[in-house]
Amino acid sequence: MKLSKKVVLLGPFGVGKTSLFRRFVDNEFSEEYKVTLGVQIKKKVVQLPDGRELSMIIWDTEGHSDNVEDTRKSYLLGSHAFIYVFDLTRKETYASLNHDIDYLTKTYPKVVAKVIGNKLDLVNEKEITSQLKEHNIEFDCLTSAKTNKNVQDFFSDLATEITKT
Protein backbone atom coordinates (compact mmCIF):
# COMPACT_ATOMS: atom_id res chain seq x y z
CA MET A 1 0.00 0.00 0.00
CA LYS A 2 1.15 3.51 -0.82
CA LEU A 3 2.64 5.45 2.08
CA SER A 4 2.72 9.25 2.07
CA LYS A 5 3.66 11.76 4.77
CA LYS A 6 3.63 15.53 4.88
CA VAL A 7 6.77 17.24 6.20
CA VAL A 8 6.91 21.02 6.69
CA LEU A 9 10.10 23.10 6.75
CA LEU A 10 9.82 26.10 9.08
CA GLY A 11 12.09 28.81 10.42
CA PRO A 12 13.17 32.44 10.00
CA PHE A 13 14.14 34.08 6.69
CA GLY A 14 17.38 33.11 5.02
CA VAL A 15 18.34 30.16 7.20
CA GLY A 16 18.57 27.78 4.23
CA LYS A 17 15.25 25.93 4.29
CA THR A 18 15.00 25.96 0.49
CA SER A 19 18.64 24.95 0.15
CA LEU A 20 18.07 21.94 2.41
CA PHE A 21 14.89 21.13 0.49
CA ARG A 22 16.72 21.28 -2.85
CA ARG A 23 19.73 19.41 -1.56
CA PHE A 24 17.58 16.57 -0.22
CA VAL A 25 15.13 16.30 -3.14
CA ASP A 26 17.25 17.19 -6.18
CA ASN A 27 20.78 17.01 -4.72
CA GLU A 28 21.42 20.57 -5.91
CA PHE A 29 22.81 23.68 -4.23
CA SER A 30 22.92 27.29 -5.33
CA GLU A 31 24.66 30.26 -3.68
CA GLU A 32 21.99 32.54 -5.12
CA TYR A 33 19.41 33.56 -2.52
CA LYS A 34 15.80 33.72 -3.65
CA VAL A 35 13.08 34.45 -1.11
CA THR A 36 10.37 31.80 -0.95
CA LEU A 37 6.92 33.31 -1.35
CA GLY A 38 4.07 31.31 0.11
CA VAL A 39 5.07 27.71 -0.16
CA GLN A 40 6.68 25.29 -2.58
CA ILE A 41 6.10 21.57 -2.58
CA LYS A 42 8.29 18.69 -3.72
CA LYS A 43 8.19 14.96 -3.34
CA LYS A 44 10.95 12.52 -2.52
CA VAL A 45 10.47 8.79 -2.38
CA VAL A 46 12.52 7.30 0.44
CA GLN A 47 13.35 3.64 0.88
CA LEU A 48 12.59 2.58 4.45
CA PRO A 49 14.73 0.05 6.33
CA ASP A 50 11.88 -2.49 6.18
CA GLY A 51 11.81 -2.28 2.36
CA ARG A 52 8.68 -0.15 2.06
CA GLU A 53 8.70 3.12 0.14
CA LEU A 54 7.63 6.41 1.63
CA SER A 55 6.57 9.45 -0.39
CA MET A 56 7.75 12.44 1.61
CA ILE A 57 5.70 15.43 0.50
CA ILE A 58 7.84 18.33 1.66
CA TRP A 59 6.36 21.80 2.09
CA ASP A 60 9.00 24.51 2.05
CA THR A 61 7.31 27.51 3.65
CA GLU A 62 8.38 31.16 3.46
CA GLY A 63 10.53 32.28 6.37
CA HIS A 64 8.90 34.02 9.30
CA SER A 65 10.09 37.40 10.58
CA ASP A 66 9.26 37.32 14.30
CA ASN A 67 8.22 33.85 15.36
CA VAL A 68 6.72 30.66 13.97
CA GLU A 69 3.19 31.81 14.79
CA ASP A 70 3.45 34.07 11.71
CA THR A 71 3.43 30.99 9.47
CA ARG A 72 0.11 30.38 7.75
CA LYS A 73 -1.68 27.84 9.95
CA SER A 74 -3.35 26.06 7.05
CA TYR A 75 0.11 25.05 5.80
CA LEU A 76 0.81 23.30 9.10
CA LEU A 77 -2.43 21.35 9.34
CA GLY A 78 -2.26 17.63 8.63
CA SER A 79 1.55 17.53 8.97
CA HIS A 80 3.43 14.45 10.10
CA ALA A 81 6.66 16.29 10.87
CA PHE A 82 7.98 19.82 11.30
CA ILE A 83 11.60 20.64 10.60
CA TYR A 84 12.55 23.90 12.29
CA VAL A 85 15.67 25.32 10.68
CA PHE A 86 17.94 28.03 12.11
CA ASP A 87 21.17 29.61 10.87
CA LEU A 88 24.29 28.74 12.87
CA THR A 89 25.94 31.99 11.77
CA ARG A 90 23.10 34.29 12.91
CA LYS A 91 22.17 34.32 16.59
CA GLU A 92 18.92 36.16 15.91
CA THR A 93 17.61 33.11 14.04
CA TYR A 94 17.63 31.03 17.21
CA ALA A 95 16.58 33.79 19.59
CA SER A 96 12.94 32.68 19.55
CA LEU A 97 13.65 28.98 18.88
CA ASN A 98 12.64 27.68 22.32
CA HIS A 99 9.43 29.69 22.26
CA ASP A 100 8.65 28.48 18.72
CA ILE A 101 9.26 24.81 19.52
CA ASP A 102 7.16 25.14 22.65
CA TYR A 103 4.34 26.62 20.57
CA LEU A 104 4.58 23.88 17.91
CA THR A 105 4.65 20.97 20.33
CA LYS A 106 1.75 22.34 22.35
CA THR A 107 -0.41 23.25 19.35
CA TYR A 108 0.37 20.12 17.32
CA PRO A 109 1.19 17.49 19.95
CA LYS A 110 0.95 14.56 17.52
CA VAL A 111 3.41 16.00 15.01
CA VAL A 112 7.11 15.10 15.21
CA ALA A 113 9.17 18.30 15.60
CA LYS A 114 12.86 18.40 14.72
CA VAL A 115 15.39 21.23 15.01
CA ILE A 116 18.21 21.71 12.51
CA GLY A 117 21.10 24.16 12.69
CA ASN A 118 22.18 24.84 9.11
CA LYS A 119 25.29 26.36 7.42
CA LEU A 120 27.69 24.14 9.33
CA ASP A 121 30.30 24.74 6.63
CA LEU A 122 30.66 28.35 7.85
CA VAL A 123 31.34 27.66 11.53
CA ASN A 124 33.52 25.56 13.77
CA GLU A 125 31.39 22.62 14.90
CA LYS A 126 32.89 22.35 18.40
CA GLU A 127 32.66 26.06 19.10
CA ILE A 128 29.11 26.40 17.85
CA THR A 129 27.97 23.37 19.83
CA SER A 130 29.25 24.87 23.06
CA GLN A 131 27.77 28.27 22.15
CA LEU A 132 24.37 26.71 21.54
CA LYS A 133 24.64 24.89 24.85
CA GLU A 134 25.34 28.21 26.56
CA HIS A 135 22.21 29.69 24.97
CA ASN A 136 20.23 26.64 26.07
CA ILE A 137 19.42 25.67 22.47
CA GLU A 138 18.59 22.03 21.87
CA PHE A 139 18.89 20.70 18.36
CA ASP A 140 18.54 17.37 16.60
CA CYS A 141 21.09 17.84 13.85
CA LEU A 142 23.65 20.27 12.44
CA THR A 143 23.73 20.30 8.66
CA SER A 144 25.28 21.97 5.65
CA ALA A 145 23.08 22.16 2.58
CA LYS A 146 26.14 23.39 0.70
CA THR A 147 28.39 20.40 1.43
CA ASN A 148 25.48 17.95 1.94
CA LYS A 149 26.81 17.14 5.42
CA ASN A 150 24.23 15.20 7.48
CA VAL A 151 21.36 16.15 5.14
CA GLN A 152 20.53 12.74 3.64
CA ASP A 153 20.98 10.94 6.97
CA PHE A 154 18.74 13.39 8.76
CA PHE A 155 15.87 12.98 6.30
CA SER A 156 16.28 9.18 6.20
CA ASP A 157 16.08 8.98 10.00
CA LEU A 158 13.06 11.27 9.97
CA ALA A 159 11.34 9.08 7.35
CA THR A 160 11.80 6.05 9.57
CA GLU A 161 10.54 7.91 12.64
CA ILE A 162 7.36 9.29 11.09
CA THR A 163 6.32 5.93 9.66
CA LYS A 164 6.44 4.47 13.15
CA THR A 165 3.99 7.02 14.56
Add this chain to the structure above:
Amino acid sequence: MEDKDKLKILKDLLLDEEKEFTGSIAEKVEELSKIVYKKEELSHKVDPIIDDKLDEFIEEIPKTLGPTITQTLKEEIKNSQDAVVEALFPIIGKMIKKYIAHEMRLLSENISRKTKSAFSFKNWFRRTKARAQGVTDGELAISDYAKPRLIQIFVIEKNSGILISDYSPLSDGTIDKEMIAGMLTAIKSFVEDAFRGGDQNLELIEYELHTIHIQNFYSYYVAAVISGAYTMMFKEVLEDQIIDFAKNHISNKELQNSTLFTKKLKKYFTDEIV
Protein backbone atom coordinates in the same frame (compact mmCIF):
# COMPACT_ATOMS: atom_id res chain seq x y z
CA MET B 1 27.44 135.22 -29.30
CA GLU B 2 28.37 133.07 -26.47
CA ASP B 3 30.49 129.94 -26.60
CA LYS B 4 27.47 127.80 -25.75
CA ASP B 5 25.50 129.02 -28.78
CA LYS B 6 28.51 128.65 -31.02
CA LEU B 7 28.89 125.00 -29.96
CA LYS B 8 25.21 124.34 -30.67
CA ILE B 9 25.49 125.69 -34.18
CA LEU B 10 28.60 123.63 -34.78
CA LYS B 11 26.83 120.48 -33.46
CA ASP B 12 23.84 121.08 -35.77
CA LEU B 13 26.13 121.48 -38.73
CA LEU B 14 28.25 118.43 -37.99
CA LEU B 15 25.57 115.99 -36.79
CA ASP B 16 22.79 116.76 -39.22
CA GLU B 17 23.12 113.46 -41.11
CA GLU B 18 23.33 111.36 -37.91
CA LYS B 19 20.20 113.06 -36.63
CA GLU B 20 18.30 112.05 -39.71
CA PHE B 21 19.61 108.51 -39.43
CA THR B 22 18.64 108.27 -35.74
CA GLY B 23 15.19 109.56 -36.57
CA SER B 24 14.66 106.92 -39.24
CA ILE B 25 15.84 104.19 -36.85
CA ALA B 26 13.40 105.37 -34.20
CA GLU B 27 10.59 105.25 -36.74
CA LYS B 28 11.53 101.72 -37.76
CA VAL B 29 11.73 100.58 -34.10
CA GLU B 30 8.30 102.08 -33.48
CA GLU B 31 6.94 100.27 -36.53
CA LEU B 32 8.49 96.98 -35.41
CA SER B 33 7.21 97.31 -31.86
CA LYS B 34 3.72 97.84 -33.30
CA ILE B 35 4.09 94.61 -35.26
CA VAL B 36 5.45 92.70 -32.27
CA TYR B 37 2.74 93.88 -29.92
CA LYS B 38 -0.02 93.32 -32.43
CA LYS B 39 -0.35 89.52 -32.38
CA GLU B 40 -2.03 89.24 -35.75
CA GLU B 41 0.57 91.27 -37.55
CA LEU B 42 3.39 89.33 -35.94
CA SER B 43 1.74 86.07 -36.83
CA HIS B 44 1.32 87.30 -40.39
CA LYS B 45 5.03 87.94 -40.61
CA VAL B 46 6.37 84.96 -38.59
CA ASP B 47 3.97 82.14 -39.49
CA PRO B 48 5.31 81.54 -43.00
CA ILE B 49 8.83 81.24 -41.59
CA ILE B 50 7.77 78.82 -38.83
CA ASP B 51 5.69 76.80 -41.31
CA ASP B 52 8.68 76.50 -43.59
CA LYS B 53 10.92 75.45 -40.71
CA LEU B 54 8.35 72.93 -39.46
CA ASP B 55 7.95 71.40 -42.92
CA GLU B 56 11.69 71.13 -43.12
CA PHE B 57 11.80 69.58 -39.62
CA ILE B 58 9.08 67.03 -40.41
CA GLU B 59 10.89 66.08 -43.58
CA GLU B 60 14.14 65.69 -41.69
CA ILE B 61 12.77 63.69 -38.67
CA PRO B 62 12.97 60.25 -40.26
CA LYS B 63 16.54 60.96 -41.33
CA THR B 64 17.82 62.64 -38.16
CA LEU B 65 15.78 61.41 -35.17
CA GLY B 66 14.27 58.25 -36.70
CA PRO B 67 17.13 55.84 -35.97
CA THR B 68 17.55 57.19 -32.42
CA ILE B 69 13.82 56.85 -31.65
CA THR B 70 13.69 53.34 -33.12
CA GLN B 71 16.74 52.29 -31.13
CA THR B 72 15.32 53.76 -27.89
CA LEU B 73 11.96 52.06 -28.42
CA LYS B 74 13.66 48.75 -29.18
CA GLU B 75 15.70 48.97 -25.98
CA GLU B 76 12.69 50.01 -23.90
CA ILE B 77 10.62 47.10 -25.21
CA LYS B 78 13.51 44.71 -24.64
CA ASN B 79 14.01 45.92 -21.07
CA SER B 80 10.35 45.99 -20.09
CA GLN B 81 8.86 43.00 -21.85
CA ASP B 82 6.50 42.24 -18.96
CA ALA B 83 5.12 45.79 -18.98
CA VAL B 84 4.61 45.63 -22.76
CA VAL B 85 2.81 42.28 -22.50
CA GLU B 86 0.74 43.66 -19.62
CA ALA B 87 -0.29 46.65 -21.74
CA LEU B 88 -0.94 44.69 -24.92
CA PHE B 89 -2.64 41.66 -23.37
CA PRO B 90 -6.16 43.17 -23.05
CA ILE B 91 -6.03 44.51 -26.61
CA ILE B 92 -4.67 41.31 -28.11
CA GLY B 93 -7.11 39.28 -25.99
CA LYS B 94 -10.05 41.22 -27.43
CA MET B 95 -8.71 40.83 -30.96
CA ILE B 96 -8.27 37.08 -30.50
CA LYS B 97 -11.76 36.79 -29.04
CA LYS B 98 -13.23 38.64 -32.03
CA TYR B 99 -11.20 36.53 -34.43
CA ILE B 100 -12.27 33.27 -32.78
CA ALA B 101 -15.93 34.34 -32.73
CA HIS B 102 -15.67 35.18 -36.43
CA GLU B 103 -13.95 31.88 -37.25
CA MET B 104 -16.47 29.92 -35.19
CA ARG B 105 -19.30 31.58 -37.13
CA LEU B 106 -17.61 30.63 -40.39
CA LEU B 107 -17.06 27.09 -39.16
CA SER B 108 -20.68 26.83 -38.05
CA GLU B 109 -21.91 28.05 -41.46
CA ASN B 110 -19.55 25.67 -43.20
CA ILE B 111 -20.76 22.70 -41.20
CA SER B 112 -24.37 23.73 -41.81
CA ARG B 113 -23.72 23.84 -45.57
CA LYS B 114 -22.04 20.44 -45.57
CA THR B 115 -24.63 18.73 -43.40
CA LYS B 116 -27.42 20.16 -45.56
CA SER B 117 -25.89 18.74 -48.69
CA ALA B 118 -25.20 15.30 -47.25
CA PHE B 119 -28.05 12.88 -46.91
CA SER B 120 -27.77 10.08 -44.39
CA PHE B 121 -29.68 8.75 -41.44
CA LYS B 122 -27.10 10.32 -39.10
CA ASN B 123 -27.50 13.69 -40.74
CA TRP B 124 -31.26 13.36 -40.78
CA PHE B 125 -31.14 12.57 -37.06
CA ARG B 126 -28.77 15.49 -36.38
CA ARG B 127 -31.00 17.88 -38.32
CA THR B 128 -34.07 16.67 -36.45
CA LYS B 129 -32.27 17.06 -33.13
CA ALA B 130 -31.04 20.53 -34.06
CA ARG B 131 -34.51 21.59 -35.21
CA ALA B 132 -36.02 20.32 -31.99
CA GLN B 133 -33.50 22.34 -30.01
CA GLY B 134 -34.01 25.41 -32.19
CA VAL B 135 -30.35 25.60 -33.27
CA THR B 136 -28.52 25.11 -36.57
CA ASP B 137 -26.77 21.84 -37.43
CA GLY B 138 -23.44 23.65 -37.20
CA GLU B 139 -24.13 24.98 -33.73
CA LEU B 140 -25.10 21.49 -32.63
CA ALA B 141 -21.86 20.07 -34.04
CA ILE B 142 -19.86 22.72 -32.20
CA SER B 143 -21.71 22.12 -28.95
CA ASP B 144 -20.89 18.41 -29.31
CA TYR B 145 -17.25 19.37 -29.72
CA ALA B 146 -17.28 21.68 -26.69
CA LYS B 147 -18.98 19.07 -24.52
CA PRO B 148 -17.46 18.94 -21.03
CA ARG B 149 -15.26 15.95 -20.35
CA LEU B 150 -13.68 14.63 -17.19
CA ILE B 151 -9.91 14.64 -17.67
CA GLN B 152 -8.83 13.58 -14.20
CA ILE B 153 -10.28 13.24 -10.75
CA PHE B 154 -8.30 13.54 -7.51
CA VAL B 155 -9.40 12.65 -3.98
CA ILE B 156 -7.19 14.56 -1.56
CA GLU B 157 -6.87 14.55 2.23
CA LYS B 158 -8.14 17.96 3.33
CA ASN B 159 -5.42 19.29 5.63
CA SER B 160 -2.30 17.42 4.64
CA GLY B 161 -2.91 17.59 0.90
CA ILE B 162 -1.92 13.94 0.61
CA LEU B 163 -3.38 12.18 -2.39
CA ILE B 164 -5.81 9.43 -1.38
CA SER B 165 -6.73 8.37 -4.86
CA ASP B 166 -6.94 9.54 -8.45
CA TYR B 167 -8.32 8.37 -11.76
CA SER B 168 -8.05 9.59 -15.32
CA PRO B 169 -10.32 8.15 -18.02
CA LEU B 170 -7.87 9.33 -20.67
CA SER B 171 -4.36 8.38 -19.60
CA ASP B 172 -2.10 8.18 -16.59
CA GLY B 173 -0.30 11.40 -17.54
CA THR B 174 3.28 12.20 -16.71
CA ILE B 175 2.87 14.91 -14.07
CA ASP B 176 3.42 13.91 -10.47
CA LYS B 177 -0.07 13.57 -9.04
CA GLU B 178 1.09 13.73 -5.42
CA MET B 179 2.69 17.10 -6.04
CA ILE B 180 -0.45 18.32 -7.82
CA ALA B 181 -2.47 17.26 -4.78
CA GLY B 182 -0.09 19.16 -2.49
CA MET B 183 -0.06 22.31 -4.60
CA LEU B 184 -3.85 22.28 -5.04
CA THR B 185 -4.19 22.05 -1.27
CA ALA B 186 -1.69 24.87 -0.76
CA ILE B 187 -3.58 27.10 -3.24
CA LYS B 188 -6.89 26.18 -1.65
CA SER B 189 -5.57 26.84 1.88
CA PHE B 190 -4.04 30.13 0.81
CA VAL B 191 -7.26 31.42 -0.80
CA GLU B 192 -9.44 30.27 2.08
CA ASP B 193 -7.04 31.84 4.61
CA ALA B 194 -6.32 35.03 2.73
CA PHE B 195 -9.89 36.14 2.22
CA ARG B 196 -10.98 35.11 5.70
CA GLY B 197 -14.29 33.77 4.47
CA GLY B 198 -14.93 31.80 7.65
CA ASP B 199 -15.96 28.31 6.60
CA GLN B 200 -16.06 29.19 2.91
CA ASN B 201 -14.22 26.91 0.53
CA LEU B 202 -12.56 27.37 -2.81
CA GLU B 203 -14.82 25.61 -5.30
CA LEU B 204 -13.49 26.42 -8.73
CA ILE B 205 -10.22 27.09 -10.53
CA GLU B 206 -10.26 28.04 -14.20
CA TYR B 207 -7.27 27.98 -16.49
CA GLU B 208 -7.36 28.39 -20.27
CA LEU B 209 -9.63 25.63 -21.58
CA HIS B 210 -9.82 23.67 -18.33
CA THR B 211 -11.77 23.99 -15.12
CA ILE B 212 -11.00 22.37 -11.78
CA HIS B 213 -14.21 21.61 -9.96
CA ILE B 214 -13.60 21.30 -6.21
CA GLN B 215 -16.05 19.62 -3.87
CA ASN B 216 -15.39 19.54 -0.15
CA PHE B 217 -16.19 16.80 2.32
CA TYR B 218 -15.34 16.51 6.00
CA SER B 219 -11.88 14.95 5.86
CA TYR B 220 -11.13 15.09 2.14
CA TYR B 221 -12.01 16.97 -1.01
CA VAL B 222 -12.51 15.97 -4.60
CA ALA B 223 -10.89 17.92 -7.45
CA ALA B 224 -12.19 17.10 -10.92
CA VAL B 225 -10.33 18.48 -13.93
CA ILE B 226 -12.78 19.25 -16.73
CA SER B 227 -12.14 20.21 -20.35
CA GLY B 228 -14.76 21.85 -22.58
CA ALA B 229 -17.69 24.00 -21.54
CA TYR B 230 -18.23 23.80 -17.79
CA THR B 231 -21.92 24.66 -17.77
CA MET B 232 -24.22 25.04 -14.78
CA MET B 233 -26.06 21.91 -15.87
CA PHE B 234 -22.83 19.94 -16.03
CA LYS B 235 -21.77 21.32 -12.65
CA GLU B 236 -25.00 20.14 -11.03
CA VAL B 237 -24.77 16.66 -12.54
CA LEU B 238 -21.12 16.33 -11.53
CA GLU B 239 -21.87 17.53 -7.99
CA ASP B 240 -24.69 14.99 -7.66
CA GLN B 241 -22.47 12.20 -8.93
CA ILE B 242 -19.64 13.06 -6.55
CA ILE B 243 -22.05 13.28 -3.62
CA ASP B 244 -23.59 9.93 -4.60
CA PHE B 245 -20.13 8.38 -4.88
CA ALA B 246 -19.03 9.73 -1.49
CA LYS B 247 -22.28 8.77 0.22
CA ASN B 248 -22.88 5.32 -1.21
CA HIS B 249 -19.50 3.98 -2.21
CA ILE B 250 -16.98 5.37 0.24
CA SER B 251 -16.47 4.42 3.85
CA ASN B 252 -13.56 4.66 6.28
CA LYS B 253 -12.24 1.41 4.84
CA GLU B 254 -11.68 3.02 1.42
CA LEU B 255 -10.24 6.17 2.97
CA GLN B 256 -7.57 4.05 4.67
CA ASN B 257 -6.84 2.00 1.59
CA SER B 258 -5.95 3.96 -1.52
CA THR B 259 -5.86 0.89 -3.79
CA LEU B 260 -9.42 0.00 -2.89
CA PHE B 261 -10.48 3.63 -3.23
CA THR B 262 -8.95 3.92 -6.71
CA LYS B 263 -10.74 0.76 -7.86
CA LYS B 264 -14.10 2.19 -6.81
CA LEU B 265 -13.30 5.61 -8.26
CA LYS B 266 -12.38 4.05 -11.59
CA LYS B 267 -15.50 1.92 -11.68
CA TYR B 268 -17.77 4.83 -10.85
CA PHE B 269 -16.31 7.46 -13.17
CA THR B 270 -15.56 5.32 -16.24
CA ASP B 271 -18.80 6.34 -17.95
CA GLU B 272 -19.39 9.82 -19.29
CA ILE B 273 -20.75 12.20 -16.72
CA VAL B 274 -23.54 13.93 -18.65
